[in-house]
Amino acid sequence: MDEVFAQSKRLFSLPLCDKMKLLRNEKHRGYTPILDELLDPENQIRVGDYKEGYYIGIEEKNPGDDSGGEMPFYGPNIWPAEDLLPGWRKIMEKFHREALEVARAIARLIALALGLENDFFDKSEMLGEPIAVLRLLHYEGQISEPAKGIFGAGAHTDYGLITLLATDENFGLQICKDKDAKPRIWEYVAPLKGAFVVNLGDMLERWSNCVFRSTLHRVLGNGQDRYSIAYFVEPSNDCLVECLPTCKSDENPPKFPPILCKTYLSQRYKETHVDLDTYKSSIDENLGTQHAPML
Numbered sequence: 199m200d201e202v203f204a205q206s207k208r209l210f211s212l213p214l215c216d217k218m219k220l221l222r223n224e225k226h227r228g229y230t231p232i233l234d235e236l237l238d239p240e241n242q243i244r245v246g247d248y249k250e251g252y253y254i255g256i257e258e259k260n261p262g263d264d265s266g267g268e269m270p271f272y273g274p275n276i277w278p279a280e281d282l283l284p285g286w287r288k289i290m291e292k293f294h295r296e297a298l299e300v301a302r303a304i305a306r307l308i309a310l311a312l313g314l315e316n317d318f319f320d321k322s323e324m325l326g327e328p329i330a331v332l333r334l335l336h337y338e339g340q341i342s343e344p345a346k347g348i349f350g351a352g353a354h355t356d357y358g359l360i361t362l363l364a365t366d367e368n369f370g371l372q373i374c375k376d377k378d379a380k381p382r383i384w385e386y387v388a389p390l391k392g393a394f395v396v397n398l399g400d401m402l403e404r405w406s407n408c409v410f411r412s413t414l415h416r417v418l419g420n421g422q423d424r425y426s427i428a429y430f431v432e433p434s435n436d437c438l439v440e441c442l443p444t445c446k447s448d449e450n451p452p453k454f455p456p457i458l459c460k461t462y463l464s465q466r467y468k469e470t471h472v473d474l475d476t477y478k479s480s481i482d483e484n485l486g487t488q489h490a491p492m493l
């Protein structure tokens with residue numbers, strides 16, 4: 199884990215022009231500049247999150263296999279050149295493989311808790327061939343001001359089954375245990391070295407018909423640089439996320455309609471990320487010398 203944090207710092211320390219050459223692609227792989235993402239439009243006034251990130255998915259099995267729009271979250275990763283960051287790719291790929299095994303073990307516990315066979319989520323359309331995304335994150339030391347709508351990461355729930363989250367020693371992450379409470383009560387989650395915070399995602403809420411509620415969370419910047427590593431675990435593109443048989447009855451019918459994982463995720467990414475075209479003019483004219491556009 200220390201190694202992944204160290205490599206993450208090396209990446210984010212590169213000049214912006216180098217990072218912009220690694221800008222995320224249509225398949226949601228690669229670099230996301232500050233303000234690229236806006237997670238809580240109701241409370242974030244005009245601007246997005248004060249964080250930069252880097253998405254790494256599972257490497258496609260058959261390079262060049264263009265599954266296009268049918269597989270919006272399947273495709274090649276973007277890797278920094280080996281001479282720029284030697285050993286970087288290898289470390290990230292190792293973490294990816296190991297984190298996926300942790301996620302599968304937790305999914306087995308969730309399955310048992312929901313009255314299912316313990317390998318329920320191991321099926322190929324679920325975590326057998328999942329969309330699993332490692333995201334390195336860096337908060338640059340901007341002080342958050344909730345009253346002014348300025349956040350490291352705005353309040354949100356993650357989209358998938360679960361998220362494994364490792365943070366450095368700096369406070370910043372907050373959760374709200376009761377999403378429906380008004381006003382919301384926010385509590386800090388203390389950093390714990392070597393541990394993952396496990397956030398439950400919206401697909402788990404849908405699958406379980408709200409037996410498990412997804413975790414509402416946000417990040418406040420306190421002026422210090424902060425690094426975190428998120429590992430988002432989602433099923434395959436074509437998995438139909440629908441109420442589990444053990445979570446519904448005549449008195450408790452499904453609260454959500456079934457939805458394909460790719461449809462749901464595409465919708466959520468579109469709602470929360472700047473359109474890629476916004477970067478085109480600034481990159482063409484003057485590669486990487488401009489910041490991400492203000493929303």
Ligand SMILES: O=C(O)CCC(=O)C(=O)O
Nearest residue numbers: 335351365371417426428
């Ligand atoms: O940086 C963190 O602690 C949280 C990041 C997060 O919630 C996310 O990327 O979805």
Ligand SMILES: [Fe+2]
Nearest residue numbers: 354355356415
């Ligand atoms: Fe999150």
